Amino acid sequence: MSVKCPYCSSTNISHPQTGTSVASCIGALGGAASAIYTAVNSVSKQSPYVFTAATITNLILAGLAGGLSGSVFGSKLGQELDNKLFPELQCSNCQRRFSSVIALT
Numbered sequence: 402m403s404v405k406c407p408y409c410s411s412t413n414i415s416h417p418q419t420g421t422s423v424a425s426c427i428g429a430l431g432g433a434a435s436a437i438y439t440a441v442n443s444v445s446k447q448s449p450y451v452f453t454a455a456t457i458t459n460l461i462l463a464g465l466a467g468g469l470s471g472s473v474f475g476s477k478l479g480q481e482l483d484n485k486l487f488p489e490l491q492c493s494n495c496q497r498r499f500s501s502v503i504a505l506t
């Protein structure tokens with residue numbers, strides 16, 4: 402399949418990959434939030450009234466670990482979105498951006 406720019410009909414098209422960083426950021430936030438939520442839930446079941454420094458450290462570590470895994474997941478998801486669902490393309494001739502859906506119609 403050949404992709405053409407809908408504005409100037411140039412075939413000199415590139416993939417800027419802008420969706421990856423946004424999805425990665427959302428994934429990191431979601432991963433951190435879910436990890437902290439899980440950690441808080443498990444801590445409150447064990448000792449509902451004792452909130453020690455070790456507990457807080459565990460929460461921070463869980464948040465970081467969750468953020469990291471969420472970021473990896475989000476990055477993969479972003480690449481999937483970029484490559485398959487909503488690949489945003491940029492024309493190297495007129496520098497305009499457009500969806501590949503528009504370019505193929």
Ligand SMILES: [Zn+2]
Nearest residue numbers: 406409492495
């Ligand atoms: Zn163009």
